[in-house]
Structures are given as structure tokens and as C-alpha cells.
Amino acid sequence: MREVEYLRPSLPKLGAKLYKMPYREMQMWSDLTTNPGIMGCVNVWDMKVLRSASGAHFKLQINKKLNWDTIKEKIGPNSRIYIADNHAVTMSCHENADKQNLAELVQTVPVLPYYGVNFRDDNHIVLIVGGETEGISEESYKLASDFKGVRLKIPLSNKVDSLNAGTALGIIVFEIKRQLSMIQEKMADKSDSYNY
Structure with a gap:
């Protein structure tokens, strides 16, 4: 709401109203x-x-407007599903779902800190990041559960509840890239040692 407060004085002149919902x-x-x-x-x-x-x-x-069945088909059997999760599932985001079943489903997907996962062992990584408004969908949790996925937690401090989706994505993808770069460096070192 702060972002549009500067408009409030002009609204009556324009015949418009400001609603927060x-x-x-x-x-x-x-x-x-x-x-x-x-x-x-x-x-x-x-x-x-x-x-x-x-x-x-x-x-x-780049794919657009895929349904969940198509997404499942595109994910290989050796894929590992990761959900960027602040470990605070908001049931209000899941109005149509049976809240008890959703809570049980979420609990089937273990939580690990993002830096505690060995991404180097994964053949294919699928990372799901929910938006700040909607959170993670029930379908995402089902997918993670079916593929023995993991919820990744980014530890926060100073009573911060969550990060925006772009920031969370950047942190996790950087860690994945860091670990994969270590593999490339080791392979380069090995090939250099064979050249002597």
C-alpha cells in the first residue's frame, strides 16, 4: 500500500478510489x-x-503454460526435485485443497538447509520457487513427494519471515553453481596432471 499512497490526494479529483485487498x-x-x-x-x-x-x-x-501431467513427463526418472521453502506453509494459499491432507503431504518432503545438500550427485536438478503471493502449489509438493524431493530452507535471522522469490532463487542457484564449479575445477586439475 505504501507504494501507492502518493496517489491518495489525487484520487477524489479523478473520481477514483483506492482499495486494499x-x-x-x-x-x-x-x-x-x-x-x-x-x-x-x-x-x-x-x-x-x-x-x-x-x-x-x-x-x-523455454516452455509456456504446461499442465502438471506434461511437466511430470518432461522430468526424467533420475531427476531430483527441490522446493525453495521458507518452512512456513500458509494454508490460506491453498483454499481448494483439503488442508489436513496438504499438511501431511508437505511433511513427506524433508527439509534441509540449502548449503547442506550435495547437488554434485544429482543428474538433473529441478528447482521450484513459489511466488511471494501464492507460495508453493499443492501440485509442486506432490511432484516433490513423487520424486523423493527435498524442501530447501534458507536460514534467516532478525525475525525476517521470508525472502522474495528472486532473492531465494539467486541464493540457491549460486550454491548449485558453486558446487558444480568445484567438480569442473577438479576435472581440470586431473586433466592437467595427466599432461605432465
Whole structure:
């Protein structure tokens, strides 16, 4: 709300009102199905997005609007599913789910600190990061449970509840890259020793 408070003095002149409401209510209130101003989205081919991704678009497969059955098919049998989880499942985000079953499902996926996981042993890594508003979906937990996945926790301090999705993603992906870089360095050292 702070972000739009500066608009309050101008609103009566414009015949507009300012409402504060939870995201779920906003979805029900709006009759728009794909309005990016209300529902939030990103154009992956936008110039700013392309620039911030530093060319990753051209090295990765990008899929849009996949259903969960298709996602399961795309994930190989040796894949390991990781969920970026602040260890605080908000049941209000899962209105349609049976809350008791969801709580039990979440408990089937163990929690480890992100730095305590050996990513070097994984053939294929699938990382799921939920948004700040919606959190992690029930389908994500089911997928992690089916693939013997792990919830990754980023320890926080000073009574901070959670990180935004981009920050959490950056921390975890950096750790994955750090560990994989160590493998590459060891392999390079071995090949150098054979050259002597």
C-alpha cells in the first residue's frame, strides 16, 4: 500500500478510489482473465528481461503454460526435485485443497538447509520457487513427494519471515553453481596432471 499512497490526494479529483485487498479477493473481484496490471506477468522476450538474463534465453528450453501431467513427463526418472521453502506453509494459499491432507503431504518432503545438500550427485536438478503471493502449489509438493524431493530452507535471522522469490532463487542457484564449479575445477586439475 505504501507504494501507492502518493496517489491518495489525487484520487477524489479523478473520481477514483483506492482499495486494499488480499490477492485472492482481487482475482475474484476482477472480471479480467489476463490483465498483467492486476494479475502480474512477465514477457520473457521483453528487452529488459532479455538483458537481465544475460543470454540464458538462448541456452535454455523455454516452455509456456504446461499442465502438471506434461511437466511430470518432461522430468526424467533420475531427476531430483527441490522446493525453495521458507518452512512456513500458509494454508490460506491453498483454499481448494483439503488442508489436513496438504499438511501431511508437505511433511513427506524433508527439509534441509540449502548449503547442506550435495547437488554434485544429482543428474538433473529441478528447482521450484513459489511466488511471494501464492507460495508453493499443492501440485509442486506432490511432484516433490513423487520424486523423493527435498524442501530447501534458507536460514534467516532478525525475525525476517521470508525472502522474495528472486532473492531465494539467486541464493540457491549460486550454491548449485558453486558446487558444480568445484567438480569442473577438479576435472581440470586431473586433466592437467595427466599432461605432465
